[in-house]
Amino acid sequence: xxxxxxNPRHLVRRRGQEARLRCSPMKGHSHVYWYRQLPEEGLxxxxxxxxxxxxxESGMPKERFSAEFPKEGPSILxxxxxxxxxxxxxxxxxxxxxxxxxxxxxxxxxxxxxxxx
Amino acid sequence: AQKITQTQPGMFVQExxxxxxxxxxxxSDPSYGLFWYKQPSSGEMIFLxxxxxYDQQNATEGRxxxxxxxxxxxxxxxxxxxxxxxxAMYFCAMRESQAAGNKLTFGGGTRVLVKP
Numbered sequence: 001x002x003x004x005x006x007n008p009r010h011l012v013r014r015r016g017q018e019a020r021l022r023c024s025p026m027k028g029h030s031h032v033y034w035y036r037q038l039p040e041e042g043l044x045x046x047x048x049x050x051x052x053x054x055x056x057e058s059g060m061p062k063e064r065f066s067a068e069f070p071k072e073g074p075s076i077l078x079x080x081x082x083x084x085x086x087x088x089x090x091x092x093x094x095x096x097x098x099x100x101x102x103x104x105x106x107x108x109x110x111x112x113x114x115x116x117x
Numbered sequence: 118a119q120k121i122t123q124t125q126p127g128m129f130v131q132e133x134x135x136x137x138x139x140x141x142x143x144x145s146d147p148s149y150g151l152f153w154y155k156q157p158s159s160g161e162m163i164f165l166x167x168x169x170x171y172d173q174q175n176a177t178e179g180r181x182x183x184x185x186x187x188x189x190x191x192x193x194x195x196x197x198x199x200x201x202x203x204x205a206m207y208f209c210a211m212r213e214s215q216a217a218g219n220k221l222t223f224g225g226g227t228r229v230l231v232k233p
Binding site for chain 1: 160208
């Protein structure tokens with residue numbers, strides 16, 4: 001039973017390019033969450049998605065960032081026209097549902113380290 | 118106001134000794150959960166322990182225990198008998214029942230270095 005799969009593990013982009021980060025949730029999980037971790041900081045919530053729906057995008061920057069979780073395939077976090085400040089680790093988590101405050105099924109992927117040069 | 122505060126940016130601990138990592142939180146939600154995660158240098162987030170706001174007893178998981186003081190809004194992590202492999206960043210996090218979905222709010226973390 002594979003865990004949450006994120007790829008690539010490392011991604012280098014030049015300023016102005018696009019970055020596409022992929023997240024395949026655990027089998028049976030229909031809820032996906034994206035977090036960003038700047039160097040030496042904790043994780044910050046970005047967006048929460050269910051299949052084909054964005055439920056909460058309160059943590060997403062207003063411009064250049066978008067996320068999707070299509071009916072088929074992985075969830076994608078897309079960053080257009082990247083800038084150096086986008087350099088960070090981006091983590092995806094998945095869960096089988098919203099089972100209350102505990103939700104032991106909440107599982108993180110290993111993250112994608114984005115470096116903008 | 119910060120929802121999760123970890124006041125110790127870094128700590129040294131002698132191998133085989135215990136260490137306490139501080140975490141205070143702020144919420145008006147009567148139902149919430151508190152989590153601790155370990156992030157080693159390899160970068161993954163490893164779940165350690167969970168405490169629910171209505172739990173009567175402090176949570177324990179092996180060498181990890183959570184000192185939950187609800188009135189003080191603190192949820193300190195205690196690692197007993199430290200091992201070299203415990204060297205890592207440790208994050209405290211909270212989930213509130215009134216927050217949309219299952220998102221977690223994280224503190225800034227504490228870096229622990231275990232000395233042989």
